[in-house]
Amino acid sequence: xxxxxxxxxxxxxxxxxxxxxxxxxxxxxxxxxxxxxxxxxxxxxxxxxxxxxxxxxxxxxxxxxxxxxxxxxxxxxxxxxxxxxxxxx
Numbered sequence: 001x002x003x004x005x006x007x008x009x010x011x012x013x014x015x016x017x018x019x020x021x022x023x024x025x026x027x028x029x030x031x032x033x034x035x036x037x038x039x040x041x042x043x044x045x046x047x048x049x050x051x052x053x054x055x056x057x058x059x060x061x062x063x064x065x066x067x068x069x070x071x072x073x074x075x076x077x078x079x080x081x082x083x084x085x086x087x088x089x
Contacts, residue, residue: 012049021055021064031057 015024029043041057045064052072053064067075078084 012047015047015051015066017066018063020061021053022061024053024064029055
């Protein structure tokens with residue numbers, strides 16, 4: 001067995017936008033929606049302080065985008081109202 005280091009999740013004050021998603025750990029990531037896209041999904045994790053982290057499922061070691069509760073709420077509600085439909089065109 002090699003010398004594998006286990007990374008514990010950082011404390012909330014050390015979580016920042018663009019940090020490597022792997023530093024948030026592997027537990028708690030969920031695919032809130034999934035379609036017929038072959039598994040290419042956005043994964044989300046609710047953080048202890050209420051913020052939400054998003055990562056690309058095909059690049060779990062890539063950057064995590066961190067949103068405040070207000071930002072993620074505004075995005076989801078706006079998407080429900082059709083305000084993000086331009087992204088599909």
